Amino acid sequence: MPPVFSHGDLRLYLLSLLDEGPRHGYDLMQALSDRTGGTYTPSAGTVYPRLSKLEEEGLVTKTVDGRKTIYEITDAGRAEVAARAGDLEGIEAGLSDSVRLIAEGVRAGVREAMRSLQADLAAASASASSAPPASPASHPGDARSEAREQVRRAEALIAEFRADIRTDLRTHLAKGGDVAASVIDDLATALDDAAKAVRRATRG
Structure with a gap:
């Protein structure tokens, strides 16, 4: 910067x-x-x-x-x-631009991370929904093992997302940055949308 x-x-x-x-x-x-x-x-x-x-x-x-x-x-x-009133007006304008650009950068980063998470969750849900039913000859535990594997995958994705966002936000704050309430509002909305998508897929 x-x-x-x-x-x-x-x-x-x-x-x-x-x-x-x-x-x-x-x-x-x-x-x-x-x-x-x-x-x-x-x-x-x-x-x-x-x-x-x-x-x-x-x-x-x-x-x-x-x-x-x-x-x-x-x-x-x-x-x-x-x-030097004119010079001061220019300084104020520059500060406003700096704050706006940093806020936009944080917001864009959160949105991109949420899009990636939603895509991964949707793919995991689709994979679980489209998996063929177990044949009579198959072991009855196979389907449950696959389901447990998909749950573990979802948990890993969520943990990775949480760690990445937490690191990004704390690093930004450590550098003296600010986080607008609208950024967190966008994050809450995206998380809610992702949760609804998973519920729709798992409830049939």
Whole structure:
């Protein structure tokens, strides 16, 4: 994924956040995560050097309140934010695009995985339904053995799907990503459809 902020954009965006009101460092990091839909969570090593630079430039000041250092924008900082309003609009638009693309990617991944699961379950159900009945000469346990094998296959497919989706979602979250409620709604709908297909096939 390309950088969320281009060169110099993070500096300006931090300044715009302080233009909304005084904040301490952790609050700024949390605000950046919230504003980017969880797609970007900066480290202290990224934020504090830029705050120090802004302070050197006279654009922010800092005061110590107990164990917290509060940063506040200066008049010069407000003037820069006002002068670069157009740049800020471009940054906001870029952040919106980044969040949208990541959400679409997660949604597409879930749908593709569900289509694959549904196809495998349908194939397993069709195989079980179309299997010829046991002939009188066949062992009565053959049919049940085949049925048990198909159940084991279905269980393995479901376990594999669960593990894959769980890994994908947790990896996405670990990278600072967000998961929209609509993605999980799509997952619930697809799972319900798959369950109905299996019930129809097994109940004749």
